[in-house]
Each structure stands twice: as structure tokens, then as C-alpha cells.
Amino acid sequence: MQIYNTLTRKQEEFTPGNQEHIKIYSCGLTVYSHPHIGNWVGYIYWDVLQRYYEEVGIEVERVQNITDVGHLVSDDDSGEDKMEKGAKAEGKTAWEVADKYIEIANREGYEVLRLRKPKLIRATDLIKEQIEFVEELEKKGFTYRIDGEGIYFDTSKLSDYGKLARLDIKGLEEGARVKVDGKKNPTDFALWKFSPKDQKRDMEWESPWGTGFPGWHLECSVIARTALGDQIHAHTGGIDHIPVHHTNEIAQTESVTGKQFSKFWLHNNHIKVDGTKMSKSLGNVYTLVDIEERGYDPQAFKVLVLSKHYQTEGNFTWEILDASQNRLKNWYAVADLAWQLPNVEQKNQSTFINDVMEAVGDDLDTPKALNIIDEKFNALVNANLSPSLRELEFIDNLLGIKLAGEDISERLKSKLLERKNARDSKDWEASDRIRDELKEEGIGLNDSTTGQTWYRI
Numbered sequence: 001m002q003i004y005n006t007l008t009r010k011q012e013e014f015t016p017g018n019q020e021h022i023k024i025y026s027c028g029l030t031v032y033s034h035p036h037i038g039n040w041v042g043y044i045y046w047d048v049l050q051r052y053y054e055e056v057g058i059e060v061e062r063v064q065n066i067t068d069v070g071h072l073v074s075d076d077d078s079g080e081d082k083m084e085k086g087a088k089a090e091g092k093t094a095w096e097v098a099d100k101y102i103e104i105a106n107r108e109g110y111e112v113l114r115l116r117k118p119k120l121i122r123a124t125d126l127i128k129e130q131i132e133f134v135e136e137l138e139k140k141g142f143t144y145r146i147d148g149e150g151i152y153f154d155t156s157k158l159s160d161y162g163k164l165a166r167l168d169i170k171g172l173e174e175g176a177r178v179k180v181d182g183k184k185n186p187t188d189f190a191l192w193k194f195s196p197k198d199q200k201r202d203m204e205w206e207s208p209w210g211t212g213f214p215g216w217h218l219e220c221s222v223i224a225r226t227a228l229g230d231q232i233h234a235h236t237g238g239i240d241h242i243p244v245h246h247t248n249e250i251a252q253t254e255s256v257t258g259k260q261f262s263k264f265w266l267h268n269n270h271i272k273v274d275g276t277k278m279s280k281s282l283g284n285v286y287t288l289v290d291i292e293e294r295g296y297d298p299q300a301f302k303v304l305v306l307s308k309h310y311q312t313e314g315n316f317t318w319e320i321l322d323a324s325q326n327r328l329k330n331w332y333a334v335a336d337l338a339w340q341l342p343n344v345e346q347k348n349q350s351t352f353i354n355d356v357m358e359a360v361g362d363d364l365d366t367p368k369a370l371n372i373i374d375e376k377f378n379a380l381v382n383a384n385l386s387p388s389l390r391e392l393e394f395i396d397n398l399l400g401i402k403l404a405g406e407d408i409s410e411r412l413k414s415k416l417l418e419r420k421n422a423r424d425s426k427d428w429e430a431s432d433r434i435r436d437e438l439k440e441e442g443i444g445l446n447d448s449t450t451g452q453t454w455y456r457i
């Protein structure tokens with residue numbers, strides 16, 4: 001069964017009028033440490049996905065979980081809980097650590113990167129619903145208990161387990177995954193983990209099976225179902241989620257509902273740093289704070305990310321960020337021509353918007369969309385024209401990249417006029433002096449045969 005589809009096919013499926021609105025579920029952050037730049041990559045694409053449908057005129061209902069419990073260090077339901085481990089490292093409780101990083105993630109995602117805020121739901125806010133979900137699975141005979149470990153999902157009860165990743169179950173049985181003692185099949189996974197007998201966890205709850213906490217995959221099935229219903233249109237996450245996390249979400253949800261969970265799955269590839277995997281030991285785990293502190297425009301990071309296709313592996317270096325920032329600065333300069341030069345006529349404007357929409361509608365081809373912007377802006381500059389405010393607003397609406405600044409003050413405008421007059425009357429001394437004064441105020445000048453234009457420095 002072919003699960004991967006292009007957005008073009010999604011477009012056919014989701015023609016306006018066929019659907020009241022689109023339901024999208026995105027796997028969210030585990031809030032145990034400061035998110036690094038790699039964590040934001042997927043969300044930048046899913047933000048464009050949401051904005052694309054909104055631009056088409058379809059209402060989007062998008063839900064994202066906040067993993068604040070149950071995500072163990074290993075994908076095999078073993079090892080420490082990331083939240084409890086993070087808490088120990090900071091001398092805080094798991095609850096305090098969650099609150100701290102939720103606040104940081106909200107600032108960085110929705111203020112610094114200006115992503116549209118999905119409906120965010122914390123895993124710990126739906127514990128009762130998660131317990132009820134396991135009870136439903138239990139009633140249907142999909143679960144078994146391992147004493148001292150927890151309640152597990154029996155993947156052999158599903159004939160199509162692993163369809164998303166096309167897992168070679170036989171191969172896994174040879175021992176590809178770490179085994180928890182007592183697991184019937186290597187691919188079985190925890191629905192409810194028991195708290196260790198000798199230790200009180202910061203986060204634990206009573207359940208019909210004993211004190212413990214939900215398995216990591218459970219929260220996504222339950223949050224999606226509670227907030228969006230049995231079926232959704234699109235589910236997003238990183239490619240690393242395919243073999244275990246998303247495979248197990250499908251197994252749980254479809255076993256309870258008997259219906260296909262998500263029509264489409266979109267998985268983003270990751271970015272490396274300096275061509276290698278990010279790791280603490282290499283000192284290359286950067287955050288948006290590092291980017292801001294080095295004086296970069298956070299939007300330049302979005303340009304860097306959107307310059308690659310979501311399914312392609314990317315690379316981050318400071319040189320590549322420099323290039324992205326220069327590209328963005330050129331766009332800002334062209335955007336400011338909107339205050340100074342005539343706009344293009346309506347016909348060209350809609351061609352541009354259609355071309356960009358077509359690119360993004362074709363399996364989220366953001367690199368192509370960015371190239372169309374470059375071409376368009378270059379053509380405008382060559383023709384001594386400017387983009388219209390409608391076009392700039394469109395770029396902001398679709399890509400979340402704000403190019404149009406406010407018009408400059410009347411005082412600066414009269415200074416620009418003074419400088420133009422000085423130049424026209426060949427008073428080079430005054431012309432140079434005013435140019436320097438404007439520079440002090442953050443305004444740069446371009447002189448051409450057709451006159452002077454300004455840009456923000």
C-alpha cells in the first residue's frame with residue numbers, strides 16, 4: 001500500500017468545497033532541553049503547509065502535542081525518561097523543566113520564527129483519556145502485561161503492522177531491536193509503563209494496571225483523536241519517526257477505531273551541521289539564541305531551511321547562513337522599492353502569485369518558490385519597477401517571511417529629497433555629506449541613471 005503521496009495529489013483530494021476543513025496533526029517537541037536549530041526544521045515546513053491551504057481558502061485545524069512525559073531515551077521503551085533525566089541535570093522537577101522549555105519553545109517558534117501557532121496540547125493534560133484508550137485496546141485483546149515493566153501492545157495481532165515503514169518484521173525478529181524481557185515480539189511497544197518499585201517519579205499516575213506513566217506513542221494517538229477525531233488528513237513528523245513512533249501510532253489508533261488514521265504522511269529530512277550530525281561532544285548543537293546572538297536575522301534561518309526540499313537532507317554552516325542572510329537582505333531592499341517606484345501591473349502580479357502557489361502545491365517545493373521570488377525581484381529591479389504591497393503580503397502569508405517594513409519617516413524623506421537636489425545641481429560636497437548622514441540613520445543609497453533609491457542597511 002502506497003502511503004507516501006505528493007502534495008499535488010493532496011490538492012486533488014482536498015479541493016475546496018470537498019472538505020470543510022483540513023485536519024493536520026504534527027508531532028511536537030519533547031520539552032526537556034533547549035530546542036536546537038534542527039528541531040525547528042520540520043515545523044518551518046509544516047507552517048508553510050498550513051499557510052498554503054489557508055492561502056487556497058481552506059480552513060486548517062492543526063494540532064500539535066507537547067511531549068512532557070514518557071519519552072524514553074531509547075525508542076525501545078527502555079532507558080531513562082528524557083524529562084526526568086533533564087530535570088535531574090538541572091536540579092529541578094520534571095514539571096519545572098517542562099514549563100521552562102515550553103516557554104522557551106513558544107518564544108522561539110511563534111515570536112522569533114513567526115510560525116503560526118497550532119493548537120498545542122500537553123501529554124500530561126490527557127492522562128485520563130490515555131488510560132481509557134489503553135482500556136479500549138485491552139477490551140479488543142491487543143494488550144498484555146509484563147510484570148515490573150508495563151502494559152504492552154501485541155503487534156502480532158495486526159496483519160498490516162509496519163505498513164508505513166514497510167518493516168521487515170521477520171528481520172526484526174532476528175533481533176534488530178533491543179528486547180525488553182517478556183516482550184512477545186521485538187516490535188511490541190509499551191502503552192503504559194510502571195514506575196520503578198524503589199523510586200518515586202516526578203510524573204506518575206494511578207491506573208487500573210498500577211502506578212506509572214503513558215508510553216510515548218500513546219499521547220499522539222490520543223491527542224489527535226481527542227482534538228481532531230478518528231481520522232485526519234495529514235500527519236507530519238521527522239523521518240526518524242517512520243519505523244517506530246508513527247508505525248506505533250497507526251497500530252494503536254487503527255486498532256481502536258477500525259479506520260485509516262491519516263490519509264497522508266509527511267516526513268521531513270534533517271539538517272546536519274558542518275556536514276556532520278549535531279552532537280554535544282562536537283560543540284555544534286546550535287540554538288536560535290546562538291543565531292540571534294551572532295547578529296543574524298532569524299528569518300535568514302528560515303530562508304536557509306526553505307532553500308532545501310523537506311525530503312532532502314540539509315546542511316547548516318555559518319557560511320550558508322551568511323549567504324541566506326544576503327539573499328534575504330536583497331529581498332528587503334527590493335521590498336523597500338515598493339515605497340519608491342511604480343508597482344507592476346495587476347496581470348504580472350497574479351502570474352507571480354500563481355507560480356509560487358504552484359511550486360508550493362507541488363509537494364511543498366519551497367526551493368523552487370524561493371527561486372521564483374529571486375527571478376521576479378531581479379526582473380523588477382532591471383525594469384525599474386517595484387513589487388506591490390499585495391505581493392509582499394502574499395510572501396509573508398505563504399512563507400512567513402516578512403519583507404515589507406513600514407515606510408520611512410517624512411523627515412527622512414525630505415532629507416532624501418535634499419540629497420537628490422544636491423546631486424542634481426552637482427553639489428557633490430553636500431550630496432556626499434547627506435549620504436553619510438543618511439547612512440548614520442540606517443539608510444543606504446543606490447544611484448543610477450534613473451535616479452536614487454534607498455534601502456535599509
Ligand SMILES: [Zn+2]
Binds near residue numbers: 026027237245
Ligand atoms: Zn507523535
